[in-house]
Amino acid sequence: MKLLMIEDNTSVAEMMAMFFQKEKWEVVNAYDGEEGLAKFKEAPDSFDIITLDLNLPKMDGMQVAKEIRKISQTVPLIMLTARDTESDQVLGLELGADDYVTKPFSPITLIARIKALHRRAEVGAEVGAEQTTSEPPDGFDVETDHFKLSTKTREAYLDGKQIEGLTPKEFDLLHTLSKSPKQVFSREQLLQ
Template identity: 60%
Template sequence: MIEDDTSVAEMMGMFFKKENWEQDVAVDGIEAVEMFKANAKKYDLITLDLNLPKKDGIQVAKEIRQISPTIPIIMLTARGSESDQVLGLGVGADDYVSKPFSPIALIARIKALHRRVMMEETQFKEEQTQISDDFDIKTDHLKISKVRREVLFDDHAVTTLTPKEFDLLYTMAQKPKQVFSREQLLELIWGYEYYGEERTVDAHIKKLRQKLEKVGPQVIQTVWGVGYKFDDSQINK
């Protein structure tokens, strides 16, 4: 838990203890990054306050993501601060909770997020036994292997995709030109137990586009008032 309010950290510590969870607390941004860098594999999940001394939560999230693209992060934001929530999701947070929050609600979100991560890891391990050189999806310009989590755009690798960014691309590329609403993408990728809101999808789409643009033209299109679609059929060879 990265939190400079010791009363909040102590309160949550009591609730975590009831769940038999162990908690480490960092009280500022610099300490948080140093603690995680020193022993990243020790942690299963991070709660991250946005307003931290020495280094704010956005910068902390960026640096943690450089160390681990997959560690689940729940960001704690001020109530009604929509710009902070979108920014936090954009730099790699998986979910957010508005302050003041209910300890029970935070526990529920932690359980839901951890459960999704464990399911994804189990599925990945099972698929590892079936690895081949084939690609599951081949479009005019894109090749995707779900087992290897590999994406090629005109044979150029698309790197550093987070699990959710990969899943978004994979889901839409399976059905080129089909428009997916934000609600559909939330259900398909985050699952019915996801507690977030539709702007979560927008934030992840933005990051996905930025990474795709490093290797080629944009293939994720916005259909205004509806949602998003994948279409690379109009790109010149």
């Protein structure tokens, strides 16, 4: 697995690189937002996952996330930051982060989260490669006159057309909201 780590704190970057290398992962480091975005733009399809700090020099992590999502909707992105307010977490997820981890964090837990995101991304890619038709699959978890959603294939359809480009978190939110359309959820419930 190849990981792009955009982190300006060299001690955090070096510590995490040691943990990642023990997992036999290739780590590409960037120490500011512009450098991180440039490295991603050089080879956007070469990275399996990105960890992104928000408090970066030269370009803020939120802006980096926006730019990354303009290039790729599918690369798993974990925001790893000291910003721990609910509004920062919501904004990060709305900008396309698949997970949001606040500092201080457990390296072992972060590795488990990375593995889980990578596993889901691989399954999604395999399902997408196997899908040869744009027709909705049978066996939906949520089905109305105009909307259908399958957690098995991680696909959603609106008026018979597949909704493309959903991040894993966006799909999970769509599933949660669509299976309970009259229920009100707090932000905290949606972030879980």
